[in-house]
Amino acid sequence: MLWGLEHPPYPFKDSPMSSIVSPRSRQSTTAKKPRPIESSDPSFRYQNGSRLHNLNQEDAPYPLSYDREILDLWAIDHALIQKVKHGQLTLRDFKGEIPGRVLDLGTALGDWVIACAGKWPTSTFVGFDMVNIQIPLQYVEPSVANRIQWVNGNFLTSRLPFPDNEFDYVHMQGIGFAIPEPRVRLLFLYYPFSLTEFLHQWHDFLDEVNRVLKPNGTIEILQEDALFPILPKWFTRPLHADRSCALSPPPSGTNTPITSTFATPDDDPHDHALLEHLFNAVFESRFINPKPSSILPVYFSSTFRHVKSPPLLQFPMPPIAPLMPLPGQQLPPPAVSDAITSDPTDPCCFFMPTPPSPTAHDSSSSTTKSSTVLSDFNFSRPPSSLGAPSSRTSVSSIAPTVLQRIPSTTSVHSIAPSSSRQPKHPSLALLSPMAESSIIGGEASVVELFPIPEFEKLEDKVLYMQLYRAAGLVFATKEAMWDELAKLVEKEDALLKLYGWRDEDFPNLQLNRKRFETLYQRYKDDMHVRLSLWHSLTKTGWTFPRREPLTGPELAEEERLRQMILESRRDACAQDFDAPSRTIRLLIGVKG
Numbered sequence: 034m035l036w037g038l039e040h041p042p043y044p045f046k047d048s049p050m051s052s053i054v055s056p057r058s059r060q061s062t063t064a065k066k067p068r069p070i071e072s073s074d075p076s077f078r079y080q081n082g083s084r085l086h087n088l089n090q091e092d093a094p095y096p097l098s099y100d101r102e103i104l105d106l107w108a109i110d111h112a113l114i115q116k117v118k119h120g121q122l123t124l125r126d127f128k129g130e131i132p133g134r135v136l137d138l139g140t141a142l143g144d145w146v147i148a149c150a151g152k153w154p155t156s157t158f159v160g161f162d163m164v165n166i167q168i169p170l171q172y173v174e175p176s177v178a179n180r181i182q183w184v185n186g187n188f189l190t191s192r193l194p195f196p197d198n199e200f201d202y203v204h205m206q207g208i209g210f211a212i213p214e215p216r217v218r219l220l221f222l223y224y225p226f227s228l229t230e231f232l233h234q235w236h237d238f239l240d241e242v243n244r245v246l247k248p249n250g251t252i253e254i255l256q257e258d259a260l261f262p263i264l265p266k267w268f269t270r271p272l273h274a275d276r277s278c279a280l281s282p283p284p285s286g287t288n289t290p291i292t293s294t295f296a297t298p299d300d301d302p303h304d305h306a307l308l309e310h311l312f313n314a315v316f317e318s319r320f321i322n323p324k325p326s327s328i329l330p331v332y333f334s335s336t337f338r339h340v341k342s343p344p345l346l347q348f349p350m351p352p353i354a355p356l357m358p359l360p361g362q363q364l365p366p367p368a369v370s371d372a373i374t375s376d377p378t379d380p381c382c383f384f385m386p387t388p389p390s391p392t393a394h395d396s397s398s399s400t401t402k403s404s405t406v407l408s409d410f411n412f413s414r415p416p417s418s419l420g421a422p423s424s425r426t427s428v429s430s431i432a433p434t435v436l437q438r439i440p441s442t443t444s445v446h447s448i449a450p451s452s453s454r455q456p457k458h459p460s461l462a463l464l465s466p467m468a469e470s471s472i473i474g475g476e477a478s479v480v481e482l483f484p485i486p487e488f489e490k491l492e493d494k495v496l497y498m499q500l501y502r503a504a505g506l507v508f509a510t511k512e513a514m515w516d517e518l519a520k521l522v523e524k525e526d527a528l529l530k531l532y533g534w535r536d537e538d539f540p541n542l543q544l545n546r547k548r549f550e551t552l553y554q555r556y557k558d559d560m561h562v563r564l565s566l567w568h569s570l571t572k573t574g575w576t577f578p579r580r581e582p583l584t585g586p587e588l589a590e591e592e593r594l595r596q597m598i599l600e601s602r603r604d605a606c607a608q609d610f611d612a613p614s615r616t617i618r619l620l621i622g623v624k625g
Contacts, residue, residue: 080512084100086099086163094213094321098510099166102505104141108144109498109501110206111145111206122148123204124619134199134200135200137161138205147173158180162185163186163187192241193242202253208254248625249624251622251624256325257615257616257617258325259312262350262500267603269559272558272559273555274597305555305559324616326616330618341620342618342620343619346618350610350613353384355380355568356380364571365381369382494570497564499614499615504560522545
């Protein structure tokens with residue numbers, strides 16, 4: 034396989050799971066016994082092999098699955114975000130006065146709670162989640178486990194099971210995909226019961242969090258947007274070269290399996306446009322805002338005081354990784370494999386097309402655009418510094434990304450790249466000094482955040498893992514996307530006819546499921562090629578995955594595919610890398 038390892042191991046040495054031990058190493062514990070999840074567990078239902086919560090959509094619109102692969106990604110995500118926060122588990126600097134009682138809403142596995150309990154030895158913790166998937170405390174160090182409690186419930190249908198003024202600190206990450214918000218308020222005329230409640234869900238939820246917080250208690254939320262990472266046609270074209278036949282069933286009398294056939298309309302923006310449509314429909318049908326980063330500051334400022342909002346974190350798409358060597362070939366030396374080139378035919382370097390040279394008109398329009406966004410960064414790629422085609426440039430010699438932001442004054446503030454600063458890639462996400470965080474309400478001195486260096490660079494492997502995490506959100510909605518496709522099939526929607534559906538195909542449930550599996554698996558395979566996780570893992574010390582020898586025809590076919598991939602890069606443009614793979618909003622608030 035060109036993409037190497039499909040599921041990466043934990044990528045960092047300082048794992049938040051460091052407090053987890055074998056049960057044999059424990060002498061005694063007061064923690065709960067392990068609670069295995071079985072098919073008979075009433076908290077879950079199983080659909081086409083995926084584990085989903087068993088609540089109805091009105092009571093719990095959360096669309097993500099609880100499969101092992103997805104839960105592993107959530108654990109990786111906590112490590113990724115911790116790395117962005119410069120190793121800190123929270124953004125607020127408590128100045129040594131750590132909170133005594135801590136609540137983690139939407140705790141999932143509970144790995145953040147376990148990691149935080151290991152660092153705050155005098156604090157007690159509650160991890161709250163809708164379903165029972167938390168790490169059994171039997172597997173946690175007794176000194177940590179004895180201060181942790183797991184609680185399950187649904188905050189959309191009942192109050193939080195805690196008294197008033199109970200917690201000093203409340204932490205939330207990714208909880209926005211569980212809270213509905215209707216887009217058209219007038220719809221409540223047709224659905225007076227459910228949507229009237231939905232209108233107030235965000236406000237009621239934050240009011241409930243405010244209730245359980247102690248006076249001057251702190252709330253911190255990290256929320257990503259639901260973005261569908263797009264793979265441009267020039268990237269997927271060679272991967273689909275042998276699968277270009279129509280999606281309609283093969284002619285009668287042929288043995289071509291339906292799952293190996295697929296095509297997209299020529300005017301589709303990319304080869305996965307139908308899957309992207311289904312992904313967006315998942316959130317729309319559940320009245321979940323797919324971009325909660327845009328609304329959270331409003332809700333937060335109406336409930337809490339002294340709200341502080343660091344600039345929106347946007348992680349750009351990483352450059353194209355080198356191609357995996359053929360069997361028997363050795364990895365190129367780091368001086369080559371760590372380089373970046375604009376030459377599309379070079380298989381040994383990172384590839385990034387040369388951006389067009391900015392004109393005076395472009396600079397002016399960019400400045401005007403950035404001046405309308407007060408709390409977000411505007412990432413713009415540097416002028417062409419990648420060298421002419423066929424030339425290689427050391428990654429460390431690439432000029433850093435230009436970071437533009439509006440400070441409290443009316444003038445535009447640009448942070449010019451320093452000649453002494455040597456980033457590894459021109460597209461890495463950057464963080465601003467926390468002192469420049471936007472103050473939405475209250476006084477700046479009330480909430481002090483940990484200082485972060487002005488140009489905190491992320492390692493390239495982290496950027497690839499951010500893309501992997503973003504794609505994981507798509508993978509986690511697989512069955513929810515199938516439900517949306519089933520709705521289109523039931524309506525015999527004209528959209529599907531653009532992708533090969535015929536009138537006689539709509540009643541065939543088995544055929545429609547096979548087509549969906551084709552849609553989903555092709556995106557997953559293409560994304561694994563894009564990620565090239567084998568390369569990131571070799572940079573962290575993992576052994577290059579051994580490849581079995583190929584037969585003569587197999588070797589010729591792989592060489593042909595490699596050549597097609599390199600040739601297709603000639604159609605790449607810098608704009609294909611401009612859209613962020615992931616966007617995260619961070620907010621800190623204090624109870625008045």
